[in-house]
Amino acid sequence: MLGRRVCGEINISAGPRAAPGLRFLPAWTEDALCAADGIGPSSAIRRYAEYITLPLENLHIVPDGVSDEQAVFVEPLAAACEILEQVDVKEIPEAAVLGDGKLTQLIARVLRTAIPRVVMYGKHKQS
DSSP: OTTSOEEEOOBOOOSTTTGGGOOOOOTTSTTOOOTTTBOOSOHHHHHTGGGOOOOGGGEEEOOTTSOHHHHTTHHHHHHHHHHHHHSOOTTOOEEEEEOOSHHHHHHHHHHHTTSSEEEEEOSOTTO
16 A cells, blocks of 8 residues: 555554554644544644554555545545444434534535435534
8 A cells, every 4th residue: 555545544443453553642742642442633633644553454545536635535424424324314304413514514415315304503604
């Protein structure tokens, strides 16, 4: 995978396989990352990218036809799609999504594929 564009799964197994491939910022750093559950959305990811590694099994090669602008949505979209695996929505006629941030908008769009009516409540009029 060296030299290839990749997307990384941020949820890291707590098992012994994950330990050798991980390096995290010191706990005293303002934007310190927690290795217990994974890497959360943070400006630290961008600012300190050279300090962060992931196990190979967490990396997926980005196909040449997928732009960088599209590839950055792979992980958050996967997280949004996981909701449909966690909640049985077959009998739910409508849902309310609280918030209108970027991830919440992805979640609303994914829910809309399975639920007839999805309403978002947030602070931005144009969301």
